[in-house]
Structure formats: structure tokens, C-alpha cells
Amino acid sequence: MPRSRPGTRVRRPSCCGPTRRTGRCTRRSTRPGTAPTGCPSPWRRSPASQRRADPMKATATTETQGSSRAADAALPAAPLDAQDRQRLLSGTHHDPHALLGAHPVPGGTAFRVLRPHARTVTLVTGERTVALTAMGDGLFSGVLPLTAIPDYRLRVTYDGQTSAIEYEDPYRFLPALGxxxxxxxxxxxxxxxxxxxxxxxxxxxxxxxxxxxxxxxxxxxxxxxxxxxxxxxxxxxxxxxxxxxxxxxxxxxxxxxxxxxxxxxxxxxxxxxxxxxxxxxxxxxxxxxxxxxVTRSTYAWGDEAWMAHRADRPVCQAPFSVYEVHLASWRPGLTYRQLADELTAYVTEAGFTHVELMPVAEHPFSGSWGYQVTGFYAPTSRMGTPDDFRHLVDTLHQAGIGVILDWVPAHFPKDDWALAAFDGEHLYEPQDPRRAEHPDWGTLTFDYGRKEVRNFLVANASYWCEEFHVDGLRVDAVASMLYLDYSRDEGQWAPNESGGRENLDAVTFLQEMNATVYRRSPGVVTIAEESTAWDGVTRATHENGRDGFGGLGFGLKWNMGWSHDSLEYISRDPVYREYHHNEMTFSMVYAYSENYVLPLSHDEVVHGKQSLVSKMPGDWWQRRANHRAYLGFMWAHPGKQLLFMGQEFAQGAEWSAEGGLDWGLLDPSYPARPDHHGVLRLVRDLNHQYRATPALWERDSEPAGFSWIVTDAAQDNVLAFLRHAADGTPLLAVCNFAPVVREDYPLGVPEEPHAWREVLNTDAARYGGGDVRNPDPLKPEPEGVHGRPARLRVTLPPLATVWLRPE
CATH class of the missing domain: 2.60.40.10 (Immunoglobulins)
Known part of the structure; x- marks a missing residue:
């Protein structure tokens, strides 16, 4: 016998009727009309004073309770047509309401009930009870001399039971969908x-x-x-x-x-x-x-101020520093409500503006980390109820922290109780197996060309934004949706009607989803994880591009090219870095082709890729110095930032969804405490300096917001550039990726500032560094260099990034 799980406690009797109901219905049936005039008085509707307070509570009662005498017997209704009867009993009748419930017939009103395993079924209306006749196979019927259909309830008894169950007849109601x-x-x-x-x-x-x-x-x-x-x-x-x-x-x-x-x-x-x-x-x-x-929400939101002002500034012109979290393993065992307290406090202290939650939609296999979804509209019950999840979002909002949600419309698993071949046919997935099968993950793709499927997904995007107040959707695996030949060999895919490799239905779906979300939920941002050079990912949907498709309409896109190149560079021994200098500069060639996020996500610290600090070359000290210098470079580079949990305190081990984070590294008794606490302090200071410095975020999508000072110092392993705020106020970022101190390093700077002050140095002792610092203030010399009118001589600590601002 199919069940939701072995040993599920059955909470209602086999009659299939709900159990906690008492009294009688006080409203009209689905048929028009009131209690019939001219009928015998027992069939008239009872006065309101005699009706029970709660008409829906089922009551276990003796067969004659509620009536002054034994139930009358009704004449049986005409037998059902044999084909209708067979279809009804087999569950294949398209309109069971046409056969069951109450219907006018010559001579009165026929009542027909399907109650498998029932011994007796009695009709209860007003103060009158009438026994229905058993017709076999759980069918009961009777004809009463009524010219209109009354309010009525059913009283059912089963073999071995001495009491009856009284409940409303589901088949007396009109459709509840408009x-x-x-x-x-x-x-x-x-x-x-x-x-x-x-x-x-x-x-x-x-x-x-x-x-x-x-x-x-x-x-x-x-x-x-x-x-x-x-x-x-x-x-x-x-x-x-x-x-x-x-x-x-x-x-x-x-x-x-x-x-x-x-x-x-x-x-x-x-x-x-x-x-x-x-x-x-x-x-x-x-x-x-x-x-x-079955669920209903009773949650009372308290984030009105957040929701009222989140659209005040476009995300491209606002600070946006994201902490990526896998809720189930951040601190294993915590519920949504416990996370609301602990995660909010932690992220607030660390200074991030947003959290990005890896998928929370229900998924059966925890090893998928939420990326193989079966319940697209249900927050996973592993950590609580939907209202508990609302509380988590609400708490973060009240602390001033935005919430981005990973959303997975690219594929779904083949579980035989979920979406795959849902009604026996290819419903949510394409019929063509070359399009339906996702070769990378053993899953199925959605049929984006079917209007009902597209509606299912577009509405789902709005659902999370509106019902749970999330502030953004990071859309997973966009590239796998856009290309028909994604991860497919020759012969394993069919071109579109124009002979191309683009999935035109997916393009239309993404455009509709973005347009709908932005229209319905002001202040929300959509973010594409798109790993190719598709033109116009963050261009408006009404703007055409060179590919002829128009923009996809996303607000931001993950810059996975930056992640790949910069991680390749920083993982090399410094002696070889001069030969790969372009890996740190090439990102500026295309930095303004899209609105970018710089992601150091979970994908970079699993499956043998090592944690961020473990990618670094050198000994213990050098690894952490490289780690700190790299984060300083990342926060100063054009684009928003995303850092996966654990990297903010230099966790050495790869992330494990089962084991969680190595919180013991922050324990005061741990020998390496200064190193890990130092990196955490650095991330906090990076975030606070970042928020306080408009030059680092106000013109992220404008070329005028950035200018190189030094790009060709490959032998020195040095990079230097300026970021500019809208009012022209600059920030100078200098990175020394060599393990040596460089004193009096000349840098060209604007003429106007009279002095510069060091505002962040990743080599500071408080971060675990050697504390090679610059004196305050640094005054520029009138001799120009690097095409600038003035020269600033800066001491560059080893394996460090320094930020300077004019006084």
C-alpha cells in the first residue's frame, strides 16, 4: 500500500472523511434555492438558534443521536449507467460530481454517495435523518420528495464500529476555482x-x-x-x-x-x-x-521599512557584498528560527550587505545541495515550516541584510513520485529525448516552449519574491538552458528552426521571467550564473544586440572568467606569476560588457579544488598572506563580491555539506587562532571600508569609475589602479603579489589631493601580517609618472594589498 513513508501515523479513520467536525451545515447547497416550501416540516431548515456553532467538526455519534427517532428509509435512486459506474469506481470519471451528491430527478431529489467499506450511510438535514440504500461497491443512494436541494450532512458507520462519523459531502460543492x-x-x-x-x-x-x-x-x-x-x-x-x-x-x-x-x-x-x-x-x-x-501562512511580517526602501538605489550603483550560505551545513542542526538569530548576528558583524542562500526549495537528496528540486514552491522542511523560513528572511531584513535565493529552473530529477512524466506523458519535460535529458546531472530539462510549463516557472520566480520577500534570485546553470548542444556531442542534439544551437524557447522564458519579476517586485535583482560569452545577459529585454535576440534582462551576471583567471594566477608560486600577469589584468578588457558579480562560490572549494587558502602557494604564513592580498584585490576590483562561507576565516579544508564548517578554528584555545581571527577581521574591515567608500561601488558598471596606474609591472608582480566615485573622489588600490617588501614604489596619482592616507593594509598585524605599513600622511611629489601629474612613493608589504584615500 503506497504511503508517504513507512510507519506514517494514520490520523483519520478509513471512511476517508475528516474526523474533527460536529454539527450541521448552515448554508445552502451548491444548487440554487432555499429549503423547499410545501415540504413536510421535518425537511425545513432548522432555526439559527438550533444550529451548532461549528458546522465542520466531525462527530462520532450513535446512529440515532441528533434525531428524535430512528432514521427513515429513502427509496433507492436509479442505478448508474454501467460505464459511468465502472469509471467512477476506478477513479477515471472526468466529472464525479455529476454522479455523486444531490441532483433533481423526476419525483424529487436523488442523493448518491460513494463510501467504500461503509456499513450504513444516513442523510442528515435539519432534525431529520434518512437512511440511504446500499447499491454495492460502496455506493449508497436515495430519492427524497424534495423540489429543492437542502443543506445536508452524511453520517457513516463501518463494520466493527459502534459510532458514526458525520461530515459534509464533498460532492455538493460548486468548483472553488474561478x-x-x-x-x-x-x-x-x-x-x-x-x-x-x-x-x-x-x-x-x-x-x-x-x-x-x-x-x-x-x-x-x-x-x-x-x-x-x-x-x-x-x-x-x-x-x-x-x-x-x-x-x-x-x-x-x-x-x-x-x-x-x-x-x-x-x-x-x-x-x-x-x-x-x-x-x-x-x-x-x-x-x-x-x-x-496542506499548509497556510499566518506569519506577520515586520520588515516594512526594508521593503519600502530596497528599491531606492539601483543595485549597480549600490554596495553589494554577498555571503553565500548553505543553510543546512552552516551550523548543522539549526532550525530556520535558530539561524535567524545566529546567522543574522554573524553576517551583521562581518559587514556583508546580503546573504545568498543555496537552494532552499524541497529536494529529496541532500547530496545535491538543493540543486535537484522536486518541490519548487516548498521551502525544505528539514529546518522548519514555510513560516519559519519567512521568519529567517524577516530577521535578516530587520538587521539591514538582503536575501538572495538560488533558483534552479534548468532541470529537475527523475523521481517517479515527482514531476517526471507527471500524468503519464511528457508534461514538464520535452518529448524529444535529445532535449529532455540533461547529460551532466542525470536529470530532465523543462519544456520552455510549453506555455503552462513556462507559466509554472515564471510564477515560481515571483512566488519566492512575493511570498517570502526575497530580494533576488541567482539563477543556476543559465548556460545549460541557452544552448541546445550544451554538454552534448554531435548527433545528440537537434538545431532550432533557424538551424542554430540556441534554445529559443529558453531565451523567451528567461526574458519573460526577468520582465515579470522586475515589474511585480521593485528592488529585486536577478543574477545569472552564465559561463559563456552570450551577448546581453544583463541588457534590458527590449534592447537588441549583435546576436539579434535582445537582452535576457538579468540585473547581474557572475563573472566566472574573473574567478577562473585570478585563481589560476594566485595559486601559482610567485616566481612564475610574472609569466601569467595578464590573468589579473584581462578581466578589465570586458569588465563593462555586463554588470558583474565576482564570485568565489561553493563551486571553487569542493570536488578536490581545495579551500581558498589551501590553493595558495608557500608555507603557512605565505598562504594566509596570499589569501588576504587576494581578498583585498577582489574587493577593490570593479564588480560586486560574493564569498562562500568558511573562506572568511581561511578554513583549510574543503567544504563538506555533511560536516559543516570548521568553527573550531575560531576557538580561543586553537593554536592558530590569530591567523583565522585575523582573516575574519580583515573581511569585516573590507566590508565596512567598502560600504563607506562610494568609489568602490557607485560606478561599478561605468568605465569612468576605473583607471589603471600600473598594468605592466609583471616582473614586480604589482598591480595598481584607481576607483572613482561619482563626485570624482578616488581610492588607490595597490597589490604586491611578490613575497618581498618594495619600498618607495613610485605610483602616478592625480595632482589635486595634498595627501593620501592608508585606510587598509592586508599585512597589518591585526590580520596576522608582518605589519609593514606606510606613514600617515603620504604626500605626493610634483614629478609625474605613469602619465599622472604627481608621484606617490608607497611602501608595498610582501604579498599584500594596500588601499589609500586622499585626505
Whole structure:
């Protein structure tokens, strides 16, 4: 018997009805009309004073409780057509509401109920109870001499039980999904899709319950199955109705509320069945369990000030220093709410402006680090509820820290309970296996050309921004989406209609996603992890480029060329660096082709690549000196910064998602404490100086914000450049990547400043360095050099970066 996990506690009886309901419905049925006039008085609606306070609580009761006498018997309704009966019982009827519930017939109103395993079913309305006739296979029916359909409830008993369960009939309700929703879904333009599909606790026709909706256009039938029916999809699940050509199936189940575990039991076109998690579920069970969970949010946000002002300054003209975090391993074992306190305090002290969270959407395999998503609308339950995650974002916002979320629309895993062949056909993935299979990760790609799939993803991007207040989306593996031949050999891919290798559907999807997010969520930034030279990644979607496609519309792009080249350089022994000097200067050739982020991400410190400090050459001291000098260079280089957790205190080991960070290195009793604390102090000072220096961020995307002083000192392993604020105020950055002190090193500087002051030196003793410093102030000489009108003589510490500002 399929279950969400072995040993799941069944919380409701096998009748499949919700259990905690009492009383009777006080509202009209789905049919028009009021209690019939001219009917015998027992069928009239009871006065309000006699109705129970909570009509939805199921009550275990004796069969005659609530009535002054034993139940009357109703004449059986006409038998169902044999084909309708078979389709209803097998869960393949497209409209179970046409057969079940209450319907006018000649001579009155027919009531028909499907309750597998039931011994008796009694109709309860007002103060009258009427027994329905068993028709076999769990069907019960009766005809009452009524000219209008009354409010009614069902009272059911089972073999071996002495009490009955009373509940509302799910098949007496009109569809709880509106025509506008269906129209937008059919058009693939429902920007708030998460409000239309999935499981939603709500009040419908005056009754509390949950509306279930799912897109499964190729299914012969869909049933809601869960812990409420012992995961018995063959008999006790609730059949859903098809809402026409949109492919949406719907059912309102009264009395079902938050915490219910459920899946969809889908009968495929070939007659086989599959139990699937809800693609739109907003909460899931803790893995390895796989059921979806009915949930509602009651969170009260406190970040109004943050949200009101986050769009005040364009991100390209604002400080943007990012701490990348894998939540589950930052401090293993912490919940979202515990992280809200500890992570916020840590990041605030370290001075970062933002955190970037590796994917938090639900994923079954923790070894994927969140990059193989099965629940695109559900924050992982490993660390708490969706409202707990909201609390984490809210706490960071109230501390002035933005939140970037890794988002993975490039692929999804093949788990047979998730999206793959969801309704028996290729629904979310392309039919062509050459496009569907992702060769690198053993996953499936999305069919970006299908409007409903594109809608699913575009709405998902907005969902995280609007429901969880995230301030940005870093979109993973964009290059794998853009190219049809990505990681594919000849014969393993098919060209587009123009004969090219570009995935035109993916281009359209990314443009629509970016345009939608920026329009709906002011102040949000989208960031592309794109590893090729695709033209116009951060160009507006309405602007055409030389490739003819128009911009993709991202706000920022990871500069992976910078990461590759600079890490290659810094990992070499200084004696060889002069032959690779261009690896540190080439990035400025294309620095303004896009709006860049300089990433030292998790990808750089796993799979044998070593941690950042361990990449460095030399002995213990030299490694940390190189590490500090490199960070000083990175923070001064045009572009925003991203640093993966652990590198801010020079962790020596590669990151392990299972083991977490080496926090013991910061323990006061650890012998190397000054080194690791020193690097952490440096990162803090880099961030605080960075925030306080507009020259380092105000003109990141403008060539006028940068100028070289020294680019050709390859033999010296020296780089020097100026950054310029909008008002012209400069910052001078000098890097000496040689292990020797260079005294009185001449640098050309502007004539106007009368003196320069050292504001940051990575060789300072407080950072674990040798403390080779420059006296304050440094006064320029009138003789020019390097094409500048004045000369500044600077002492360059070994393996160090120095920042100077004019007084």
C-alpha cells in the first residue's frame, strides 16, 4: 500500500472523511434555492438558534443521536449507467460530481454517495435523518420528495464500529476555482499561479475545508489520496473533477485543514496508476518522506521599512557584498528560527550587505545541495515550516541584510513520485529525448516552449519574491538552458528552426521571467550564473544586440572568467606569476560588457579544488598572506563580491555539506587562532571600508569609475589602479603579489589631493601580517609618472594589498 513513508501515523479513520467536525451545515447547497416550501416540516431548515456553532467538526455519534427517532428509509435512486459506474469506481470519471451528491430527478431529489467499506450511510438535514440504500461497491443512494436541494450532512458507520462519523459531502460543492483563473491558466499567463493550483485551506460556500487543484491534462482520472484514507487510492481516495480543456482537476474537501498529508493518485492514459506529490505544494514532508502537506501562512511580517526602501538605489550603483550560505551545513542542526538569530548576528558583524542562500526549495537528496528540486514552491522542511523560513528572511531584513535565493529552473530529477512524466506523458519535460535529458546531472530539462510549463516557472520566480520577500534570485546553470548542444556531442542534439544551437524557447522564458519579476517586485535583482560569452545577459529585454535576440534582462551576471583567471594566477608560486600577469589584468578588457558579480562560490572549494587558502602557494604564513592580498584585490576590483562561507576565516579544508564548517578554528584555545581571527577581521574591515567608500561601488558598471596606474609591472608582480566615485573622489588600490617588501614604489596619482592616507593594509598585524605599513600622511611629489601629474612613493608589504584615500 503506497504511503508517504513507512510507519506514517494514520490520523483519520478509513471512511476517508475528516474526523474533527460536529454539527450541521448552515448554508445552502451548491444548487440554487432555499429549503423547499410545501415540504413536510421535518425537511425545513432548522432555526439559527438550533444550529451548532461549528458546522465542520466531525462527530462520532450513535446512529440515532441528533434525531428524535430512528432514521427513515429513502427509496433507492436509479442505478448508474454501467460505464459511468465502472469509471467512477476506478477513479477515471472526468466529472464525479455529476454522479455523486444531490441532483433533481423526476419525483424529487436523488442523493448518491460513494463510501467504500461503509456499513450504513444516513442523510442528515435539519432534525431529520434518512437512511440511504446500499447499491454495492460502496455506493449508497436515495430519492427524497424534495423540489429543492437542502443543506445536508452524511453520517457513516463501518463494520466493527459502534459510532458514526458525520461530515459534509464533498460532492455538493460548486468548483472553488474561478473562470478567470482557468482562463489565465489556459493562456499560460497566471502570474499568481500558486494561488490557483495546489492545496488551499479556505472557506467555500460557508464551509471550511481545502481546495485541491492540479494540472494533469493527459490523465484519465485524478484522486486526492493521503493519510486521511490510509493512502488507499483504489477505494477510499476522493475523485476529482476535470475543469475542461485547461487540463485542471479540482475538488473542495470540507473539513480538511492544515497538516494533512496528501498526494494525487493519477490514472494514466494507458490505465496504469501513479501516486504523485503536488507540483504546487507549498510544504512537503521532511525527506526522505515525500508527501505534500496542506499548509497556510499566518506569519506577520515586520520588515516594512526594508521593503519600502530596497528599491531606492539601483543595485549597480549600490554596495553589494554577498555571503553565500548553505543553510543546512552552516551550523548543522539549526532550525530556520535558530539561524535567524545566529546567522543574522554573524553576517551583521562581518559587514556583508546580503546573504545568498543555496537552494532552499524541497529536494529529496541532500547530496545535491538543493540543486535537484522536486518541490519548487516548498521551502525544505528539514529546518522548519514555510513560516519559519519567512521568519529567517524577516530577521535578516530587520538587521539591514538582503536575501538572495538560488533558483534552479534548468532541470529537475527523475523521481517517479515527482514531476517526471507527471500524468503519464511528457508534461514538464520535452518529448524529444535529445532535449529532455540533461547529460551532466542525470536529470530532465523543462519544456520552455510549453506555455503552462513556462507559466509554472515564471510564477515560481515571483512566488519566492512575493511570498517570502526575497530580494533576488541567482539563477543556476543559465548556460545549460541557452544552448541546445550544451554538454552534448554531435548527433545528440537537434538545431532550432533557424538551424542554430540556441534554445529559443529558453531565451523567451528567461526574458519573460526577468520582465515579470522586475515589474511585480521593485528592488529585486536577478543574477545569472552564465559561463559563456552570450551577448546581453544583463541588457534590458527590449534592447537588441549583435546576436539579434535582445537582452535576457538579468540585473547581474557572475563573472566566472574573473574567478577562473585570478585563481589560476594566485595559486601559482610567485616566481612564475610574472609569466601569467595578464590573468589579473584581462578581466578589465570586458569588465563593462555586463554588470558583474565576482564570485568565489561553493563551486571553487569542493570536488578536490581545495579551500581558498589551501590553493595558495608557500608555507603557512605565505598562504594566509596570499589569501588576504587576494581578498583585498577582489574587493577593490570593479564588480560586486560574493564569498562562500568558511573562506572568511581561511578554513583549510574543503567544504563538506555533511560536516559543516570548521568553527573550531575560531576557538580561543586553537593554536592558530590569530591567523583565522585575523582573516575574519580583515573581511569585516573590507566590508565596512567598502560600504563607506562610494568609489568602490557607485560606478561599478561605468568605465569612468576605473583607471589603471600600473598594468605592466609583471616582473614586480604589482598591480595598481584607481576607483572613482561619482563626485570624482578616488581610492588607490595597490597589490604586491611578490613575497618581498618594495619600498618607495613610485605610483602616478592625480595632482589635486595634498595627501593620501592608508585606510587598509592586508599585512597589518591585526590580520596576522608582518605589519609593514606606510606613514600617515603620504604626500605626493610634483614629478609625474605613469602619465599622472604627481608621484606617490608607497611602501608595498610582501604579498599584500594596500588601499589609500586622499585626505
Amino acid at each position: 473562470e478567470l483563473d482557468l482562463h489565465l491558466i489556459g493562456e499560460g499567463r497566471h502570474e499568481e499561479l500558486w494561488k490557483a493550483l495546489g492545496a488551499h485551506p479556505m472557506t467555500h460556500q460557508g464551509v471550511s475545508g481545502t481546495r485541491f487543484t492540479v494540472w494533469a491534462p493527459n490523465a484519465r482520472g485524478v484522486r486526492v489520496c493521503g493519510d486521511f484514507c490510509h493512502w488507499d487510492g483504489t477505494a477510499s481516495a476522493y475523485p476529482m473533477r476535470s475543469l475542461g480543456s485547461t487540463g485542471v482537476w479540482e475538488l473542495f474537501v470540507p473539513g480538511m485543514d492544515e497538516g494533512t498529508l496528501y498526494k494525487f493518485d493519477i490514472t494514466r492514459a494507458d490505465g496504469t496508476r501513479a501516486l504523485r506529490a503536488d507540483p504546487m505544494a507549498r510544504r512537503a514532508e521532511v525527506p526522505p518522506a515525500t508527501a505534500s502537506v
